[in-house]
Amino acid sequence: EPEVTQTPSHQVTQMGQEVILRCVPISNHLYFYWYRQILGQKVEFLVSFYNNEISEKSEIFDDQFSVERPDGSNFTLKIRSTKLEDSAMYFCASSEARAPNQPQHFGDGTRLSIL
Amino acid sequence: AQSVTQPDIHITVSEGASLELRCNYSYGATPYLFWYVQSPGQGLQLLLKYFSGDTLVQGIKGFEAEFKRSQSSFNLRKPSVHWSDAAEYFCAVRSGGYNKLIFGAGTRLAVHP
Numbered sequence: 001e002p003e004v005t006q007t008p009s010h011q012v013t014q015m016g017q018e019v020i021l022r023c024v025p026i027s028n029h030l031y032f033y034w035y036r037q038i039l040g041q042k043v044e045f046l047v048s049f050y051n052n053e054i055s056e057k058s059e060i061f062d063d064q065f066s067v068e069r070p071d072g073s074n075f076t077l078k079i080r081s082t083k084l085e086d087s088a089m090y091f092c093a094s095s096e097a098r099a100p101n102q103p104q105h106f107g108d109g110t111r112l113s114i115l
Numbered sequence: 116a117q118s119v120t121q122p123d124i125h126i127t128v129s130e131g132a133s134l135e136l137r138c139n140y141s142y143g144a145t146p147y148l149f150w151y152v153q154s155p156g157q158g159l160q161l162l163l164k165y166f167s168g169d170t171l172v173q174g175i176k177g178f179e180a181e182f183k184r185s186q187s188s189f190n191l192r193k194p195s196v197h198w199s200d201a202a203e204y205f206c207a208v209r210s211g212g213y214n215k216l217i218f219g220a221g222t223r224l225a226v227h228p
Contacts, residue, residue, distance in 0.1 A: 004158070033215065043159070043205060043218040056215060091158060100147045100209050101166050104216060106159040 002026040006092050006107035013082055014115055021077045021110045023092030032075045033093040033104060034067065036060070043091065049075065050098070079112075087114045117142045117210045121219035128196050129227045136191040136222050138206030147209035148189045149216065150180055154202045162204075165189060176200070201226045 005024040013019045025032050034046040047057040049067050066078045075094075079086055089111050093104040118141045128134055140146055147166050151159040163174025170182040180191045189206060203223045207216040 006158075031214070035216075035218075042220050043207075043216075045215040045217070048215055056211060058215075093159075095214065098214060100214060101164070102214075103149065103161050103164055104214070105161070106151070108156070108158040 002105075004092055004094055004105050004107035006090075006110050008110060009108065010111045010113070012113045012115065015084055016081050019079050019082055019112065021079075021090050021092075021112070023075045023077070023107060024073050025075055025092065025094030026096075026105055027073070029094035029096050029105075031055075031095045031098060031102075031104075032067075032069070033095075034077045035091045035093065035106075036088040037091065037109075038085075038088045046077075046090075082112075082114045084114050087112060117208055117217050119206050119208050119217055119219035121204075121206055121222050123222045124220065125223045125225070127225040127227060130198050131195050134191075134193045134196045134200070134224070136204050136206075136224070138189045138191065138219060139187050140189060140206070140208045141187065142208055142210070146189075148180075148182065149207045149209070150174065150178070150189075150191050151205045151207060151218075152176075152202050153205065153221075159205065162191070196224075196226055198226045198228060200224060 007022045032049040037043045048055045064080045089109045091109045092107045095102045095104045120139045149164045150162040165182045203221045205221045206219040
């Protein structure tokens with residue numbers, strides 16, 4: 001069964017450094033998402049992406065964050081200048097279509113630790 | 116605003132016992148509801164979903180859930196729990212035109228042999 005793949009599985013970064021989290025969505029999917037889960041808290045929506053542009057973003061997704069689909073397969077989340085509070089598990093998801101009966105398929109996540 | 120509440124943070128059951136995990140939602144229109152499971156070190160796997168029609172939906176791994184509009188609930192059930200079901204379970208509601216998911220806080224299930 002096709003899977004969403006995320007790399008790396010664990011990223012340790014110094015505060016203030018830039019970090020890029022990578023995702024390879026399922027190949028025929030058109031809608032892409034990033035979520036995060038701070039330890040002990042809920043999974044929170046960050047951003048959705050379609051047709052090479054952001055379709056929706058949350059309050060969390062401020063100017064420090066950006067997303068990109070640099071080629072036909074990768075979908076990246078960049079945090080420009082990381083803060084301690086960015087430490088979390090970041091999940092990428094994709095869905096085939098926009099229709100509500102199309103579920104989102106999640107990757108295994110990248111654990112980001114900011115020192 | 117839309118929200119999802121999972122009242123039970125942690126549940127422990129014995130292997131072979133029945134299970135019910137509670138989920139309540141707040142949503143103005145017809146909700147689209149999901150249950151996901153997260154095993155340690157893994158991503159979120161879809162167990163089942165509800166959009167319309169039959170209010171009792173079947174999912175993978177022997178799970179089912181019942182949508183009750185009058186109670187704003189979508190509880191997950193399994194008649195006989197296996198040790199491999201130990202995981203964290205998340206209820207979610209779809210929100211908005213681009214289908215972002217709003218998650219509950221999760222229920223961590225432990226299974227005793």
